[in-house]
Amino acid sequence: MVAFILRRLGVLGVILFGSSFILYNLAAISADPLQDLKLSTDPDRDAKILVLTRELQLDVPPPLRYFLWLRGVFGIFLGKPNFGTGRDGLAVIDSLALAIPVTLRLVAAATLLAAVLGIMIGIVTALRQYSRFDYSMTFVAFLLFSLPVFWVAVLLKEYLAISFNDFLREPIIPIQFIIGFGLVSGLFWASVVGRSRKTFWSTYAVAFAVSSSLVAIFGVTGWLLNPSLGPVVILVLSIGIAFGVTQISVGLGNRAALRASLTMAGLSVVAFYPVNWVFDNYPGGLNIFLMACVLITTAVFVGLGFSKVDRAPIVRTTIITAVLSAILVLVDKFMQTWKPYMETDAINYRPVPTVGERNDLLDTPDFWISSLDVLTHLFLPTLALTLIGFAGYIRFARGTLLEVLNQDYIRTARAKGLSERTVIMRHAFRNTMIPMATILVADFAGVIGGAFITESVFAWSGMGTLALQGIRSQDLNLLMGTFFVTATMAVLANFVADLLYSALDPRIRVGSGA
């Protein structure tokens, strides 16, 4: 195993070397940093050209200059990498240090959302193959495939951000919207659930009633200006989550699991006030992390306490329930922050931003307000990237699950008399996850490319913006710095995908071939 990993890392090094060599030479041939100076009428033009030539070592031919650049990069092993200086006078490594977290945040959020939503919808389309839902989701997936990301981004800016901000000034939801929303959501849920005509229409009616009345209540109570869930709603939702998670994870027949997760859901609500007290008095990421640790430990103990046999699945169910209900509490905290956030001068009741990765005018010591600011700024770019990305997941999850469902072991599982839930969740879904996990990791790298355009539309100062700036100002060091970081991430992601694949799929033996 160690030999395998070392060998693969060596190959990765070679690949990085090769690709950076190609790009360096390509960019060096394409860009002429002296272009501006050559055209200028400055009297000491020649002197400036000489200075710049010496500074950027332009007298060395590109293939050799590459090795000068590479020498700086090898500083990584000594603890002080040197990516050279950008033409704006800043060290490239400093610009990168600012840009990397910005891009990572965007890419991670978008990949995660796209994967979760895409896999869920993909699985439903596969289970309802050749249904109307399947066909319409296929169409939606193809449509999203064909959308240029910048076009979507501009549309989202215009319709979601600006119109929604305008709407918030007078948040009265028109009756047409309430009915239309109900109709659409009814259609969605009915086609997800419905098999016979009767279930289709009853689901339709329930979904229509629930969603349109929810929207109406939101409108009447001014919920959008001052949203909150409160302990009661959290309790109801947590109980729903407990039932849902238990059903999907082990089946409602498993009483111990149901009791454990219901207890955990109840505990999350009991903890509501103490947790909020901690949120208010000791804000910060570290404390949230510590509380999450406490939560998971409690969930493990509750799970163990309720189970006698078959403990692992029950503990798993309890943990999932606990995490989901805790997320509800966290969401509620952010909802409570919404009103103070909107009232700050920098926001002034226009909460959905269209540019930047944070509001520079927002000068607040409050942890929650600044976190909410980061979240609202993440909203539109993430949505744009998610919309484009999740089409691929729908198609891939659908295809993989259909393939798995055709396997002999699925037929065997059904023939044994296992319930449909067990067949789908335990036999089919798990095997679908093997290729999905690797795609997910590899896609993480692919999304970075898409993030370049999104960043430029939303004026985020991330890696994409840096790279484009590098190209525009013919700044080889800056371009190569960003490329080196993104390429390393991409290559490492692929490496992790390979490892994951061999870890998940026992049929693939590490160290053979490769």
Place this chain on the structure above:
Amino acid sequence: MARKSKASVESTEVLSGENAIQNKEIEGLSQGQIVRKRFFRHRAAVISLFTITGIVLLAFTALDWKLFGMVKVPGWWKWTPEDLPELRYGDCPNDTVGCPTISLLPKFLGGQGIGLGTHPFGQDDIGRDYFALVMKGTQRSLSVMVVIGSIAATLGIVVGSISGFYRGRIDAILMRFVDFMITIPVIIIGSVVGYRYGNLGAVFLAFLLGLFSWTGLSRLVRGEFLSLREREFVDAARVAGATNKRIIFKHILPNAIGVIIVSVTLLLSGAILLETALSYIGFGVVPPDVSLGLLISQYQDSFTTRPWLFWYPGFFIISIALSINFIGDGLRDAFDPRQRRRISKKERQESATARKLAQAND
């Protein structure tokens, strides 16, 4: 012997209803005919085929364009992208200028009647006819797409088949090179190249982009060749004395053509999105030339007041990419030998009655 096996095939056919329907359909047809038949059954693919043909015809007949840079083909539309007609104002809603005159709502439904008007897609800031601009942009984007697609397809197929067929050292070298290239995001290469050479014309830019877009296809073709060259029919051909050239072109390539065609269609839709994205961030087609991505980037600021400047180019990009994706999907289904059509209830009943009749006759 032959008689007997045929009889046994028939008996299994009679026994399994669905297969009977499927097999009856492809009886006595060549591979090409089967593929064509399956493709034309894919409704979305056929609609897409018509759409893309329509768009190509519309774009290339509306305006003048030069065939191979020499022969001038005249267009039927009254304006050209260079014309500067007077900017219409006064008859537009919300005090905007140069709104579209196209009207699709007939008079009896309260509309203006179906007609194009003088400027169906409206006019831009200085009064240029937007229909002409969009058509010009569509021409550019389509030709860029075709050039990128054909160069990348040629390179990908040649490199992939050489390394898959000959294996060994040449394969190692080529595939290492592909590994290197795949690591560089195509948007970065495109930007680097486009920034420098975008002003040399759209076709030249497309040529360069094509040189960098073949890597994914070549990997796929290589994989296909690697598995096909181990098959018995290749051994048989070799024993019969076929040359490498003959084996590649007559035996392996026709078997790989399904995979190749499908991924080339994906390459095409990727190419049009790449070109528009590059033009949007300013590294692709540059003014005074026109492309769909460039139009969107030029007029995105006027979206609030004059949204049509944004909608029409976007509509054409999406229609082209969507149609190509659907055609690719149709082709994938058509080439997939495992592909089974859903048998409708009616057909199943018919086959059941036929089976009963056959049994009664026995």
